[in-house]
Amino acid sequence: MKKIVVSNLTKIFGKHPKKALSYVEEGLSKDEIFNKTGQTVGLYNVSFDVYEGEIFVLMGLSGSGKSTLLRCLNRLIEPTSGLITIGDEDVTKASSERLRLIREKQISMVFQNFALLPHRTIIDNVAYGLEIQDFSKEERHEKASVAIETVGLKGHEFSKPSQLSGGMQQRVGLARALATDPEILLMDEAFSALDPLIRSEMQDELLELEEKMQKTIVFVSHDLDEALKLGDRIALMKDGEIAQIGTAEEILSNPANDYVSRFVAGVDKTKILTAENVMKRPDPVVSLKSGLQVALKLMEKHGISSIYVVDKAKRLQGFLKVDDAVRAQKAGKTIEDVIIKEFPKTTMDTPLQDLISIRAETDQPIAIVNENDKLVGVVVRGSILAALKTTEEDDEEQVEEVTQ
Ligand SMILES: Nc1ncnc2c1ncn2[C@@H]1O[C@H](COP(=O)(O)OP(=O)(O)OP(=O)(O)O)[C@@H](O)[C@H]1O
Numbered sequence: 001m002k003k004i005v006v007s008n009l010t011k012i013f014g015k016h017p018k019k020a021l022s023y024v025e026e027g028l029s030k031d032e033i034f035n036k037t038g039q040t041v042g043l044y045n046v047s048f049d050v051y052e053g054e055i056f057v058l059m060g061l062s063g064s065g066k067s068t069l070l071r072c073l074n075r076l077i078e079p080t081s082g083l084i085t086i087g088d089e090d091v092t093k094a095s096s097e098r099l100r101l102i103r104e105k106q107i108s109m110v111f112q113n114f115a116l117l118p119h120r121t122i123i124d125n126v127a128y129g130l131e132i133q134d135f136s137k138e139e140r141h142e143k144a145s146v147a148i149e150t151v152g153l154k155g156h157e158f159s160k161p162s163q164l165s166g167g168m169q170q171r172v173g174l175a176r177a178l179a180t181d182p183e184i185l186l187m188d189e190a191f192s193a194l195d196p197l198i199r200s201e202m203q204d205e206l207l208e209l210e211e212k213m214q215k216t217i218v219f220v221s222h223d224l225d226e227a228l229k230l231g232d233r234i235a236l237m238k239d240g241e242i243a244q245i246g247t248a249e250e251i252l253s254n255p256a257n258d259y260v261s262r263f264v265a266g267v268d269k270t271k272i273l274t275a276e277n278v279m280k281r282p283d284p285v286v287s288l289k290s291g292l293q294v295a296l297k298l299m300e301k302h303g304i305s306s307i308y309v310v311d312k313a314k315r316l317q318g319f320l321k322v323d324d325a326v327r328a329q330k331a332g333k334t335i336e337d338v339i340i341k342e343f344p345k346t347t348m349d350t351p352l353q354d355l356i357s358i359r360a361e362t363d364q365p366i367a368i369v370n371e372n373d374k375l376v377g378v379v380v381r382g383s384i385l386a387a388l389k390t391t392e393e394d395d396e397e398q399v400e401e402v403t404q
Contacts, residue, residue: 001051001052002049002050002051002052003050003051003052003053003086003087003183003184003216004049004050004073004084004085004086004184004216004218005049005083005084005085006046006047006048006049006069006073006082006083006084006085007047007082007083007084007085008045008046008047008081008082008083009043009045009046009047009069009072009079009081009082009083009084010024010043010044010045010046010079010080010081010082011041011042011043011065011068011069011072011077011078011079011080011240012039012040012041012042012080013039013040013041013042014037014038014039014040015039016037016038016039017039017080019036019037019039020033020037020039020040020041021080021081023036023037024041024044029239030239030240041239041240042065042068042077042240043065043068043069043072043079043240043241044239044240044241045082045241046065046069046082046240046241046242047242048235048242048245050216050218051216051232052214052216053214053215053216054216054217054232054233055206055207055210055217055219055230055231055232056216056217056218056219056231056232056233056234056235057218057219057220057221057226057227057230057231057233057234057235058070058218058219058220058221058235058237059220059221059222059223059224059227059231059234059235059236059237060222060236060237060238060243061222061238062222064237064238064239064240065237065239065240065241066220066221066222066237067188067189067220068240069237070186070188070218070220071188072084073086073091073107073184073186073218074091074099074102074103074107074109074186075091075092075094075099076109079092086102086106086107086184087183089102104129104132104133104180105133105180105182106182106183106184107182107183107184107185107186108129108176108177108178108180108182108184108185108186109177109185109186109187109188110170110173110174110176110177110185110186110187110188110190111173111188111190112188112189112190112192112193113193114161114166114169114170114172114173114193115173116161116169116172116173116176117161118160118161118162119160120160120161121157121158121159121160122148122153122156122157122158122159122160122161122164122172123141123144123145123148123157123158124144125161125172125176126144126147126148126172126175126176126179127140127141127143127144127179128176129176129177129179129180130143130144130179130180133180143179143180143181144157144175144179145157146179147175147176147178147179148172148175150175150178150209151171151172151174151175151178151205151209152171152205153168153171153172153175156168165198166193166194166195166198167194167195167198167201167202170190170191170193170194170202171202173190174190174206178213182215183215183216184215184216184217184218185215185216185217185218186217186218187217187218187219187220188220189220189221189222190202190219191203191221191226192221192222192223199226203226203229203230206230207229207230219231224263224264224267225267227248228248228252228267228272231247231248232247233245233246233247234246234247234248234251236251236260236263238259243256243257243259243260243263244256244257244260248272249272249273249274249276249277251264252264252267252269252272252273253269253273253277253387269352269387269388270351270352270353270356270388271351271352271353272351272352273351273352273387274348274349274350274351274352275346275347275348275349275350275352275355275366275368275377275379276348276349276368276377277352277387278352278355278379278383278384278386278387279348279368279376279377279378279379279383280377280378280379280380280383281377281378282308282367282368282375282376282377282378283302284298284301284302284307285307285308285309285310285314285375286298286307286308286309286310286320286335287309287310287311287312288309288310288311288312288317288335288336288339289312291334291335292325292328292329292333292334292335293329295307295309295320295325295335296322296325296326296329299322299325304322305321305322305323306319306320306321306322306364307319307320308320308367308375308378309335309339310374310375313372313374314374314375315372315373315374315375316345316367316369316373316374316375317339317341318339318340318341318343319339319340319343319364319367320335320338320339320340321338321340324338324340325338343362343364343367344358344359344361344362344364344365344366344367345366345367345368345369346358346366346367346368346369347368347369347370347371348368348370348376348377350368352384352387352388355379355384356384359379359381359384365378365379365380365381366378366379
């Protein structure tokens with residue numbers, strides 16, 4: 001279900017957006033527009049949806065418009081034009097009183113610099129959002145304690161922020177955002193100020209928390225690895241526009257243009273892509289009860305030297321080699337007598353790097369099965385090589401393999 005819908009959002013910084021807008025429409029660059037008008041194009045014609053319960057990452061270089069876009073969602077920055085719908089509500093039309101309520105109850109923000117109040121204890125920092133909502137002290141502390149426990153800071157309730165490490169302070173920031181139980185979390189470079197190890201730990205914890213909480217999260221990051229790790233989907237921004245939206249796999253395996261290709265060029269695809277991204281259809285297969293004759297016919301028709309064998313429920317039973325099948329048929333045997341049951345088999349979420357290791361140890365294609373052991377795909381060497389190539393030109397040279 002769509003939680004946030006952004007349509008044709010534009011933000012021009014400056015007092016005379018109209019002139020700048022007409023220049024953007026003419027195709028002038030951001031710099032040219034600034035030189036001519038003194039106005040800065042923050043965002044131009046941005047549209048995307050965020051689904052309930054997903055982590056949607058806004059990624060891009062410095063100045064590409066990530067923070068502007070994030071802040072437009074709760075109108076900390078006023079859009080110049082366009083529509084933002086949250087749930088059923090058009091946020092661009094919300095009154096200032098309604099906006100206050102939305103920010104208090106529906107959308108929380110986590111900032112890079114933690115933004116904690118230095119003289120307050122951790123529990124009172126976390127309870128801050130509840131305090132403005134006039135909860136009693138008892139209720140505030142009760143809810144804040146739960147949030148503190150959620151982020152793993154139990155025992156630190158009465159410390160002051162300066163007594164905590166950077167990583168712990170950002171946990172407080174997260175707990176404060178969670179304490180009001182918002183539907184949406186906006187996280188602006190929330191982990192960027194942390195040391196790499198702590199940062200990676202926080203990313204893992206956010207993923208774990210998200211699994212339990214199922215909040216809708218919009219996460220700004222300029223770090224590609226972070227975006228790939230956290231994002232269910234990623235919007236890659238360039239000069240105030242969206243260059244591509246997609247899952248990490250989609251962006252890596254099918255970059256929309258040269259800019260995206262260059263942006264993701266250094267990524268180790270073997271850790272991101274999985275069997276699901278590289279497998280091909282297991283076509284054809286033969287069922288156990290069809291018998292050797294049908295199996296041989298299918299192999300001949302498709303020009304293949306082996307075939308997977310499935311049972312009535314399409315569960316994978318093994319595979320059959322053409323030579324074995326011919327010999328068995330002559331000897332009056334059945335598929336069961338010659339079916340090979342030892343073969344590489346794995347699931348759709350197996351990373352490419354593991355597929356490569358499996359493939360290195362065997363000549364057989366790798367069978368990909370679902371949770372019911374049904375054959376859903378097959379990975380041949382050509383599919384792995386093709387996935388590792390980056391440019392379209394390379395793709396044309398795809399190595400074909402006909403073992404299957
Ligand atoms: N208040 C402002 N007034 C004028 N220009 C602004 C303002 N805020 C942002 N901009 C400009 O809008 C563009 C987008 O900035 P934004 O901060 O959204 O980028 P960003 O991708 O978040 O960058 P960073 O990672 O450095 O924070 C930039 O050119 C920036 O200079």
